[in-house]
Amino acid sequence: MRLELLAALNAERVARRACILVTEMESGAQRLVRAAEIAADPLGPALAAALQSRKSAMAGEGAARAFLTVEVPDLRMLIVGAVHISQALAPMARLAGYDVTILDPRTAFATPERFPGVPLLTDWPDEVLPAFGLDPYTAFVALTHDPKIDDPAIQAALAADCFYVGALGSGRTHDKRLARLAAAGIGQDRLARIHGPIGLDIGAASPPEIAVAILAEVIAARHHSVFAGAGQTEAAQ
Amino acid sequence: MLATEADVLEAAERWRREGRGVALATVLETWGSAPRPVGSHLVVDAEGNFLGSVSGGCVEGAVVSEAAEVIASGAPRTLEFGVADETAWRVGLSCGGRIRVYVEAVE
Structure with a gap:
């Protein structure tokens, strides 16, 4: 060559x-x-x-x-929220082949000590996501529980057709989130793409277990829906 | 961390720009339970340093030695490995699969 x-x-x-x-x-x-x-x-x-x-x-x-x-482009994962679950999810996702980046404007959470070797974005989503370049080869995971951070990032992920969009929160929290996003003008077809409550139902309780549930759901989305040309895969309940 | 395909192709370019003799091996076809998918890459330099994998370790040694000849001659070649080979005990695939590997120089 x-x-x-x-x-x-x-x-x-x-x-x-x-x-x-x-x-x-x-x-x-x-x-x-x-x-x-x-x-x-x-x-x-x-x-x-x-x-x-x-x-x-x-x-x-x-x-x-x-x-x-x-x-074809390498797969990436953007994790919004430098929380406990992220500390487990980031290394797991890297082992599974994803380029992982963490976004959290709360600099007390997003520290290199808590996330050794993981690129950290510490600006607000609206400021930093245009340059990050979300795309269909990116899995998006929102974990802050804070609508001020999660919501604009989720909107950007849906607009960019990220192959997986998941958001942490109970069923009730998720319903409220969907109502907010609908009020912001996001259509029902796009809202239906959000995986919430996030992760496959494996009874996960601890942060590492929840990280496994999320990563498994991301892998399922990769293999079963977008890239295989099939419809959205729902979490196995 | 395991080397990704991107790491391997980046290394192939960088090693060549450093003036090293470089060969790139690519898995062309597999039959049976071959351990690495079609399109997997292994980059080898003239000293025998390598990065990546075409078989999960079973035949890398043979590919590396063939790569030295490809680097020297500049002529690409296609190698085939499998349990049916008479050299099976030395470079066969323990999984019972067969693979074809293309080895080309980066020039």
Whole structure:
């Protein structure tokens, strides 16, 4: 592989844009196809299918037989709230392959001592989320219990089509949250995407147990709904 | 932490820019219960340093030694590993699967 091609591939990754490296097996020729260029490519339909599946694969026949290295953005998790649950959830989510960031404007909570090695955003959601760039490859988890912090962040996550949006709180708390967000003009179809009460029902009680329930629900959302093209997966009750 | 695919491709570019001879190995196809998915990468330098994984440890040694020849020649090659290989006891996949691995130089 030419170094320039590898550099272009890495640049697309860093910019969180999907692309496919096509390697023709017979000739060894290689090309990088960005998402917008797929339709014009000779292997167009195969590339589109590979991108949809998020999986690298062989494609084409004979001289055109090629290996498709599918590069889709790494998954991220934004946790709003530097709370006890977050202290357990952050390392678990990192082990499961998520780039984790914590947002909490309360700097007494969001400290490097409590979250070693985890990037911390300590501004208000409205100030910091535009630059963070929530997107469909991001799982969003709101854990502060404070509407002043959680609500604007949830609105941003819904607008950005985060593949998972979850919010901590009892059924009653969640109903109040939905009423506030509806009053703020969020449509019912979007509100229905919020997982609340958050997490799979595994009887979780302690903060680490709740973190497991949340991470399991995020993983289910990743595999069962958005990326598989199926409908929203409800928590197993 | 485990190296991610992004770490491996970033390392491949960085190592090459540092002037090291570099080969990139990619899992092309798998049959049976292969331990690493298609598209998994392993980057190897001319000294045999490597990052990433194509088989969860079973055949990395063989890939690293083949990579040295690919770096020297510049010609890519495709390797196949599986329990049916006569070298199974040395570089076979204990899980019973088979994999094909593409090894190319970064130039």
